[in-house]
Amino acid sequence: MLDVREKNYEIDGNNLEGKYKDWQKKLHPDLVHTKSEREKDYAAEQSARVIDAYRTLGDMLARAIYVLKLEGVNIDEEETVSEPELLTEILEIREAVEEAADAQALKQIQSQMEDKLRHWSKSFADAIRCRKLGDAVISVRRMKYYARVKEEIFKRL
């Protein structure tokens, strides 16, 4: 629908928004008054799907997970990992979040997490381009952990 079939992870931000607006012009419920019931229902359903697609594609992590799914890998299947380096790092970061003295300290960690997300998002894109699924999975796992830390910080702010 929004050209993800090419599995092109690096979507141009402007292009995506332009396409989103075009689709909504055609499908938005407010713009289909004069159409028949069936057409209205179809438009409402498709409009919701477009919003969903836009949100998924607009979010680095959700997009990466989706692209992996297209490759047949489901990162959301519950499995235990024991990557000592990553887990030790995450443990330390989560502890720092818990012990953070004030909002300032939390925001600092949050911005570190955003940097890491950007870095691993790029690693993911590289891995996908070179068809290195193993590396892609490693990148997404990391992104998932950093995103989780961001969630915790958000709750505390």
Next chain:
Amino acid sequence: MLRFVTKKALGLASAEAPIRPIQILPRLYHERVVEHYNNPRNVGSFDKNDPSVGTGLVGAPACGDVMKLQIKVDEETGRIVDARFKTFGCGSAIASSSVATEWVKGKQMEEVLSIKNTEIAKHLSLPPVKLHCSMLAEDAIKAAVKDYEAKRAKVNGNWDASVRAADA
């Protein structure tokens, strides 16, 4: 309630029909989970460089959880004398690891390897969607034992390790 309404609609309800009390919504977490969450046992850390300590560090990337479970072993008897945990995750994950540290205390290392996630889940009445939290705890126990044995093998040399493997 539907029956009452339809009865009324059909003019069949008697004037003295009692109103049923509103049912209390089932709790989202079993009280044992709440108990472990509010009063977690054995939170903390041992020095992971201590030769009598085994550290299990596991994670569930699907939800971004991380669980650290440590055991302190009596080197003479192979009995676990103390345990600590640190878990960052949902209430069920925290409760599962708390239960795990309670259950491993006083047991032999070989014994704790047979602790099953289903037992932990049953003890906490975990819903199916949270079963993986108990699995994480089971994996953490195994990882802690494995770590301790690996440290012992390094210290005592390969000969000792192969003797222990034969005994297991």
